[in-house]
Amino acid sequence: MKRVLIIEDDPYIAELQRDYFMLHDYEVELSHDGREGLAKALGGGHNLIILDLQLPGIDGFEICRQIREQLDVPILIVSAKKEEIDKIRGFGLGADDFVTKPFSPGELLARAKAHVARYERFTGDAAKVKEADNINIRELSINKSSHRVFVHDKEVMLTVKEFEVLVFMAANPNRVFNKEQLFERIWGLESNGEIATVTVHISRIREKIEADPSNPQFIETVWGAGYRFKI
Structure with a gap:
């Protein structure tokens, strides 16, 4: 229960x-x-x-x-x-x-x-989760099965939602997703005006994985369209 x-x-x-x-x-x-x-x-x-x-x-x-x-x-x-x-x-x-x-x-x-x-x-129990490949992009390494992220071989700690956003975008590189699409994909619900959380989560991810969050090399803003993961 x-x-x-x-x-x-x-x-x-x-x-x-x-x-x-x-x-x-x-x-x-x-x-x-x-x-x-x-x-x-x-x-x-x-x-x-x-x-x-x-x-x-x-x-x-x-x-x-x-x-x-x-x-x-x-x-x-x-x-x-x-x-x-x-x-x-x-x-x-x-x-x-x-x-x-x-x-x-x-x-x-x-x-x-x-x-x-x-x-x-x-x-959940790792035995119930299908083992997935690592995502390795330049100095960034993501292991989906262990829920771990490394930058320059140093582990960074992400919340579950931050991890979900990062994995989704890294697994779909060079595609632009707007806030509504990301909210629906990660939160699984209609936005109902709460899409501000997408901006907050992207900002927090950048603070953790980018050398210079103001000039991101992984998750870039496509003005007027949304966000894109660069490879």
Whole structure:
């Protein structure tokens, strides 16, 4: 049974989320306080974390940052904040998705299932994953089966979504993909205005694999069209 941690200070919303996930055979743990929620999250054992931003104790942005520094687990922010800057900040701190309140429980569940499935595919038992060839392009080396990336033989650490974006683009070199195409391919959902996460993820990947992120040699911007992986 999949385990979900819901960190939400509004009891009504928390119980609505809990009941809906339990109805679909998820085991749910609730926390109404930021500090308590962070402690539970870092304790591990969850397949998904649903996180509010406006919390007592510690706000959701800081919780997201600390979780992502230690764990690779799907984080879905569910918040009344609607400004694009808040969404960009959340994605920049490592959130996988951002759902605004009021929300549809059915849509939230669909997004949750999609993220959990993708994380399982990339972090599951290696024996269940078909061994894949390395992708070697100049000083960059990607091993899909071990989920490891090296630049000049030095390992760089990518989140699951960063790794998915990099693998997809490196496996399809010299092709231009716009943000909507990348969002649909990597996140598996209609964008619903959340394509800002694509820009954030590309920027974070460049910071990790490019010698000069402002002058990228791997993932280049094709102005007005999207992004292309150069070989």
